[in-house]
Amino acid sequence: MLATQWLDNVRGIMTRIEETQIDNIRKAAEAMADTIECKRWVHTFGCGHATIPVEEMYPRIGGFVGFHPMIELPLTFFTRITGEMGVHQFIFLERVEGYGVEIMKGYDFDKRDVMWLFSHSGVNNVNIDIALESRKKGMKVIVFGSAAEAKGKKTRHSSGKTIFDLADIVVDTCAPLQDASVNLKNHVDKIGPVSSMAFITCVWMTITTVAEILADRGVKLYIHPSHNVQGDGNERIRLDEALAEYKRRITGV
Secondary structure, three states: OHHHHHHHHHHHHHHHHHHHOHHHHHHHHHHHHHHHHOOOOEEEEEOHHHHHHHHHHOOOOOOEOOEEEOOOHHHOOOOOOOOOOOHHHHHHHOOOOOHHHHHHOOOOOOOOOEEEEEOOOOOOHHHHHHHHHHHHOOOEEEEEEOHHHHOOOOOOOOOOOOOOOOOOEEEEOOOOOOOEEEOOOOOOOOEEEOHHHHHHHHHHHHHHHHHHHHHHOOOOOOEOOOOOOOOOOOHHHHHHHHHHHHHHHHHOO
């Protein structure tokens, strides 16, 4: 049954992450905790389906202030598929060297910040631009992606570097580079991609570790509570406080 094959594939990836990446996840979480403790930002960026982990972590029930999503609409918006902002344009744009440099001009950064990048293969130019610019600005660069599988894959960037080469800390998502993982009768291409599940697994293992570190240090976290399930009756107050804190930090007040 193909459904259970896919599920077994995902379970296997989660097990490999647990067995091989805990130390790297802890290193990434410590760097992020240091940044958030001093009220600076963990900036998050990805292209295509690698924006899914960015959108999953904040704003999100159970997420907390400290993670700043950098979402570039032409690099993530797939609902039209063809026509305006379609897949053909996306594939072209993520390979345009210099685009990431222009994206970085739209934000304010600090050397105490962290840039958290998501890239499955690590070879496309926009992500590499972002990593290079982040390093120039003195930020730590943390990269999540299929690092071992991508080893030896040729970069598209003139620097000669992949995104993994530019990282201070790498967490390997342990997903196959092909991504799709299930063979289908009478077809050449596989179905059932697994990289998104691998990304999300690594994200929440990391963020829960960040939260644990900060809580142990006595740092107050501005957590988004559930606004659909009744708890102590103060959920809306805490949500408003979290959004106010985000606004305060993002405006620099």
